[in-house]
Amino acid sequence: MTTLHKVVFVISVTLIANYGESWTIASPIVKTTTGLVQGATSESAQEFLGIPFAQPPIGERRWADPTPALSWEPNILNATEKRPGCPQKFCTSFLPNTSCPTVTSEDCLFLNIWTPLDANATSGYPVMVFIHGGAFKWGSASNVVYDGSYLARDGRVVVVTIAYRIGLLGFLYTGDGKDDANGNFGINDQRLAMQWIQQNIANFGGDIHKVTLFGQSAGAQSVYIHLMTSETTGLFRAAIIESSPFAVPYRTKGEALLLSKKVCEYLNCREDDLTCLRSKTSDEINDALQAVTFKITGRKLDEYFEPVGPVLNGNELHAQPMDAARMGIIRNIPIMVGTTTEEGRLFVYGAWRHNLTKAEYEAVLALLHPTHFEEVEKEYPADDKPDLRDELSLVVTDYLFACATRNVTRNILNKGNTNVFLYVFDHATSARDVWGIDTFCEGHVCHAEEIEYIFGNKLSSGNFTEDELNLSGSMVTYWSNFAYTMNPNVGPRTSNLSWPSYDTKVDTLLYFKTPENKLLRNYKSDVCKFWDEIQYDE
Secondary structure: OOOOOOOOOOOOOOOOOOOOOOOOOOOOEEEEOEEEEOOOOOOOOOOEEEEOOOOOHHHEEEEEEEEOOOOOOOOOEEOOOOOOEOOOOHHHHHHOHHHHHOOOOOOEEEEEOOOOOOOOOOOOEEEEEEEOOOOOOOOOOHHHHHHHHHHHHHHHEEEEEOOOOHHHHHEOOOOOOOOOEEOHHHHHHHHHHHHHHHHHHHOOOOEEEEEEEEEOOOHHHHHHHHOOOHOOOOOOOOEEEEEOOOOOOOOHHHHHHHHHHHHHOOOOOOOOHHHHHOOEEEEHHHHHHHHHOOOOOOOOOOOHOOOOOOOOOOOOOOHHHHHHHHHHOOOOEEEEEEEEHHHOOOOOOOOOOOOOHHHHHHHHHHHHHHHHHHHHHHOOOOOOOOOOOHHHHHHHHHHHHHHHHHHHHHHHOOOOOOEEEEEEOOOOOOOOOOOOOOHHHOOOOOOOOOOOHHOOOOOOOOOOOHHHHHHHHHHHHHHHHHHHOOOOOOOOOOOOOOOOOOOOOOOOOEEEEOOOOOOEOOOHHHHHHHHHHHHHOO
């Protein structure tokens, strides 16, 4: 058996299904650079779960760049079970259970692969690599919402979800020296996973020359970072950016150092003593992050949304997100980018579980945009209602997401990239049990609402309605076609509506909505002109 060929052993396994039926499944075995992996076959796809792409980032490897996984030969890796998520705390206090891992461990650098049932080493299916969100402190590549079975089956693509270190374990910055924690370890984890994919995905049936990188929220921010660094050139050819808060700036070195100072004080360690920091448990480190979240700068409300994350260190990152588009340092490749209509609601209602008074609303605006908060208050006036969370949600949606996305898109076009496709998602899922603790998102189009439609998963106890099935089908069509041809309109699947690339003069985007999608012109154009004029206060 060579490294270029896939060997599939069919193991007869008798399973007792709900109605007493027995059936036989295939147990696929694939050769990788580090050994054989044995997956499983479902009704929809072949799946390979929990494949390590890096050595465990523990001990001396905590706060160090990731190193490739070691060989497990002559053993065969059992790739039929999900692995733990990276360490995190308080996730279920803010997000639905389906977005949070049930088990965590610092040994968490794994990836999951789903392929069409007929995939083999000669298939050459396009590859879609997904980076999960979670404010750089929550989430997991193995969450049920990211199960790639249906997207692999219906889109006829290979789907990969990748893990990366989050929180302080992924982004602590204490300096640039060789004995410092240099930050952005989570970003480097993602890059190593993409390199593993280039070395191995062909044996799973993927085409290394047709890799599309896509992500949502912090995952979308990560995709954008990989678009601005030369370190990932050649690792993917197209990108999809879902709900990136472009107006949230990366941490400067000064801000990151202040965070590490506060964390070290909490943990009774010196800032230059990684040995002391490495002696702390992951729970202690996450408790420290929670304790110091509001004690860094007080400069912006977005510090609450993302207290830790990518550091503007001059290596992986050398420009703030809005500036990167203006400066023309975003790679000129095809991009799909968009938002939901109520992005801010999840954050505002999650942060304020009680009514927001007028005085609090005005104070928050001053934190959100310190240099122009009076103009912002005039654009988004407050009345004397007892609760102004809806009003603040609109501000956050427009400022951090919708208008910032429009601004970035227009600047990317101004620098010569004519293959950018802009969308807005506007459908509230009919099922009422999807959001769990976040009941305030029921009946609303919150941040992350589109994910289950792209992956095609039925997360709730009820099924999609017919309109929702059609909506999901249309999104799978555009996303998978884009993976095939870098054009959402061209590929194996057909759509009734042609999605034009974005043009600043025509200002047309694709509006995902039931009962049918439509093209929409001048979406939020007036309010976005307001934000463009006062700038995004980075």
